[in-house]
Amino acid sequence: MAGSLRLLLSDMVVHGRSTLPSQYVRPISDCPNVSDVIHATDAKIPLIDLAGINGADRHNVVEAIGQACQTDGFFQIKNHGIPKTVVEGMLLVAQEFFQLPTDERLKYYSDDPKKSTRLSTSFNVRIERVSNWRDFLRLHCYPLEDFAHEWPSNPPSFWCVQLYRYDSAPHSFSEFSSLYGGGGGVLEPCEGVRSEVARGHLREPGASEGLYGEGDGEASAAHGRQLLPAVPDPGLTYGLPGHKDPNAITILLQDDIARLQVLKNGKWVAVNPIPDTLIINIGDQIQHKYRGHERVVFHYIPRAYALHKLVPHREANPRLMLCGMQVLSNDRYASVLHRALVNSSRERISVPTFYCPSPEALIGPPLALVNEEHPAAYRSFTYGEYYQKFWNWGLATGSCLDMFRLSP
Ligand SMILES: O=C(O)CCC(=O)C(=O)O
Numbered sequence: 562m563a564g565s566l567r568l569l570l571s572d573m574v575v576h577g578r579s580t581l582p583s584q585y586v587r588p589i590s591d592c593p594n595v596s597d598v599i600h601a602t603d604a605k606i607p608l609i610d611l612a613g614i615n616g617a618d619r620h621n622v623v624e625a626i627g628q629a630c631q632t633d634g635f636f637q638i639k640n641h642g643i644p645k646t647v648v649e650g651m652l653l654v655a656q657e658f659f660q661l662p663t664d665e666r667l668k669y670y671s672d673d674p675k676k677s678t679r680l681s682t683s684f685n686v687r688i689e690r691v692s693n694w695r696d697f698l699r700l701h702c703y704p705l706e707d708f709a710h711e712w713p714s715n716p717p718s719f720w721c722v723q724l725y726r727y728d729s730a731p732h733s734f735s736e737f738s739s740l741y742g743g744g745g746g747v748l749e750p751c752e753g754v755r756s757e758v759a760r761g762h763l764r765e766p767g768a769s770e771g772l773y774g775e776g777d778g779e780a781s782a783a784h785g786r787q788l789l790p791a792v793p794d795p796g797l798t799y800g801l802p803g804h805k806d807p808n809a810i811t812i813l814l815q816d817d818i819a820r821l822q823v824l825k826n827g828k829w830v831a832v833n834p835i836p837d838t839l840i841i842n843i844g845d846q847i848q849h850k851y852r853g854h855e856r857v858v859f860h861y862i863p864r865a866y867a868l869h870k871l872v873p874h875r876e877a878n879p880r881l882m883l884c885g886m887q888v889l890s891n892d893r894y895a896s897v898l899h900r901a902l903v904n905s906s907r908e909r910i911s912v913p914t915f916y917c918p919s920p921e922a923l924i925g926p927p928l929a930l931v932n933e934e935h936p937a938a939y940r941s942f943t944y945g946e947y948y949q950k951f952w953n954w955g956l957a958t959g960s961c962l963d964m965f966r967l968s969p
């Protein structure tokens with residue numbers, strides 16, 4: 562891509578540079594107040610041990626997940642079944658990709674958020690006035706067959722690790738692919754996590770029926786790798802400012818540099834890396850498919866629990882792919898604000914996997930919850946529309962969801 566050379570942060574960074582380029586400098590009021598961050602060991606971001614998930618301890622594990630979804634929306638899991646070498650390999654491949662010669666990387670460069678495979682920088686360079694200190698590679702990966710051919714073929718391990726299938730791959734490589742969304746079995750190990758998150762969260766009687774059920778063709782997954790180079794003055798900029806993920810559930814792998822923070826009880830809490838753990842982050846939507854019915858219910862996470870209390874499933878409108886969403890500000894199920902800071906010593910890499918509804922999925926308030934006393938709080942939208950707004954909103958303060966709010 563001609564002329565894009567300096568658009569990638571990794572190509573702009575000059576080692577030993579002593580000042581931050583002005584387009585990255587935030588106004589003072591918007592700078593991260595690093596002295597006011599609480600350490601996760603004090604704030605207790607839940608760490609859930611999945612070791613017993615398929616055994617006698619299953620009930621307790623599911624309960625713990627449900628509890629974490631209610632109280633935190635952001636937690637860590639250990640004993641997730643993905644070998645350490647595999648997890649390390651994912652970070653390594655990301656690092657290798659970002660170290661490729663500029664020309665090789667720029668083959669994937671695009672500033673178009675609609676592109677399913679792209680390398681870019683900041684957040685949405687088409688609209689933002691202040692840039693974020695990160696480069697990212699974003700890949701769609703479900704169904705795998707639709708997207709794998711677009712993925713980078715370099716570094717060589719990038720392709721092979723992701724296309725190995727269970728039936729043909731050496732054990733470690735097939736496990737490696739398990740962290741990626743996709744067909745051919747690559748979603749399964751995460752499927753357990755994903756279903757348990759949903760099941761634990763929506764655990765009213767009957768609520769778990771069909772969650773991510775068979776024949777579920779509506780989900781999609783995107784996979785990101787982001788590089789946050791070392792920065793001269795980390796107190797003036799962000800890798801990513803405070804935001805809530807627009808999708809259903811995010812599974813995040815971070816390296817050993819503690820720069821991820823989550824807002825808890827009004828305070829930013831550092832999510833200090835714990836070896837061999839993954840982070841689960843509840844996003845703005847969750848998919849709920851009812852087996853044997855056409856309908857798909859996308860619950861807006863903050864109200865998912867209440868929704869299941871209030872709306873018997875069978876009252877949902879079967880024609881409209883019916884969805885529930887409500888005000889997030891005062892609801893304990895809110896998807897949570899989190900942010901990534903940068904540091905001055907060395908680059909940081911993180912690998913998030915985003916599980917999303919399909920772009921066509923219609924999301925709106927359940928009819929049974931809408932009456933004169935409780936008018937719809939938000940207008941209906943497709944996930945595609947929401948997602949486009951999310952990119953155009955540019956991680957501005959407030960919530961992207963507010964753009965869909967109907968006047969009171
Ligand atoms: O880099 C991180 O740790 C957080 C990434 C993130 O929040 C995102 O990509 O949505």
Ligand SMILES: [Fe+2]
Nearest residue numbers: 804805806899
């Ligand atoms: Fe995020």
